[in-house]
Amino acid sequence: MHVPTWVWLATIGGLLGIILIDLLVVGRKPHVISIREATRWVLFYVGLAVLFGLGVWAFAGGTYAGEFFAGYITEYSLSVDNLFVFVLIMTGFAVPAEHQHKVLLVGILIALVMRGGFIAVGAAAINAFSWVFFIFAAFLIWTAFSMLRQGIGGDEEEWTEPKVVSLVRRVLPVTREYHGARLSVRVDGKRWVTPMLIVMLAIGLTDLLFALDSIPAIFGLTQEAYLVFTANAFALMGLRQLYFLIGGLLSKLVFLSYGLAVILAFIGVKLVLHALHENELPFLNGGQPVPVPEIGIALSLSVIVGVLIVTTVASLVAVRRNPALAGSTHDQPEPAGALDPAQDAEGGDEQAVTAERGTSER
Template identity: 70%
Template sequence: MSVPLWIWLVTIGVFVAIILADLFLVDHKPHAVTIGEVTRWVLFYIALAVAFGVGVWFFQGGQYAGEFFAGYITEYSLSVDNLFIFLIIMSSFKVPVVHQHRVLLVGIVIALIMRGLFIAVGAAAIEQFSWVFYLFAAFLVYTAISLVKQAIGHEEEEWKEGRALRWLRKAFPVTDDYHGAKTTVKIDGKRWLTPMLVVMVAIGLTDILFALDSIPAIFGLTQETYLVFAANAFALMGLRQLYFLLGGLLKKLVFLSYGLAVLLAFIGVKLALHALHENEVPFINGGEPLPVPEIGIAVSLIVIVGVLAVTTIASLIAVRIKPELAEQGGAITAPPLARNKEEAARIVEADEAEHAKSPTYER
């Protein structure tokens, strides 16, 4: 698949324009979001991804379109699991309701830039060293096993400030309180950072850890760098609205970890077969390719969609039969989602009152 430079530039330009439009339309007047507003934005981003995939099919053929859709669905699915950590980060920093949209948007932009670097490095490594596929396959299978162990042990997902954030606090003074949407503020002639900037950086940097399994996973579905980037961009851009829409549903997806583990293991096996088929490692079959079967993109799509559907349906049925299963998610607080503008105003008022009588965030 040959993608000229101007296509890359146009694609990136369109993504930037969409992000700016999103920022202006949603965040120029901070507010608590409503169900209708979030639903419309989620459908908008999904429609954009579908339109892009149709465009790929029209100009490049069904093979590449299938690879894009498989990659996009996989990235979006892995992102849903990551929302647990985003919920914990938001709760730890006690982000005001009216600013959660902005925090997520800037954090996701940081994540997209970092993922772009990861993708570039991964593509270069694959181009030069075919044995990288063996490493990707082994890592995905290992991650799948870790997910299952975590699910069986009912371990709660945790988030702790990493070295980067600790260094940020040490290098720059950080205020205890939020100052509207400002990321920095001058106090007595001295420039201070606000918790708004710290939480944005926290979400952006935390996504790097998520990319460690999602980037190898999508390279197992397509080696086209352009499609890998596009799938990641669409998944991340739609993640912000999904955060609000699925916040209350996340606890009910009790089998999500098992489903994602199956997907990662499946893609790991697919990568291993591809690596053997293209083998150049001297100590495996004398450096010659092995005549092993490869898993086509059509089969991959069926498996991905099927596993996610079974996981979701089974989770909802299990929680309906045994409601206490939903409590295994720990004390994760879903973001507030209003039914109408009047309820949104009441949510903001209650949130402001809560912030006025309690510390802004937990260090």
């Protein structure tokens, strides 16, 4: 699939334009996102992804369109599980409800830029070394095993603050309280950053960690960097509104981790078969391709959609029969406040004075 440079630039420009419109329309006046508003935006972004996929079908053919849709659905479904962690971050930082949309928007923009770098490196590695597929496959299968182990009897992983965020806190002075949507404020002539900047970094960097399994997974469905990038972009853009739409539904998807584990394991097996088919390792079949069957994109798409449907229906039925299941998974912590007081002790008096004098943004 040959994608001219101008198509890349037009696509990136179009995506940035859509995000800018979102920011201007939704973010011009901070407010709590309602279920109705979130539903409209989710449908809007899903509709955009469908139209884009149909465009790929029209200009590049059904195979590439199938790869895009399979990648988009996989990325979106993996992102739903990530929403559990976003809830923990928002709660732990006590982000005001009216500013959560902006936090997610900027955080996901940070993640999208960094994911673009990951995708470029992954595509270059795959083009140069076919054995990289074995590494991706092993990582996906191990991730699937870990998810199953946690779901069966292990404890849910708790979110831990990325080290980069902790470093920012140590290097830059951070206020105790939020100052509206401001990222920084001036206190008696000294510039301070607010918890708003810290939580945006936390969202962006945490999502980047999620990409460690989602990007290898989508490379198992398509090796076209353009499709990998656009599938990630559409999934991330729709993730913000999905956060507000299904916040109350998250605790009811009690079998989601099992379904995602099955999908990751399936893609891992698909990668192994593809790696054997493209084999160049001298110690394996004398460096010649191994004649194994490969899994087509139609079967991949069917398995992914089928597993998600079964997982969702089974979860809702199980919770309806036993409502206690929803309360026993992904419990949210009590708000921990914006910062550890010990990390911001020096700024307490200054900020108390600032509350009376007012603050100004650079």
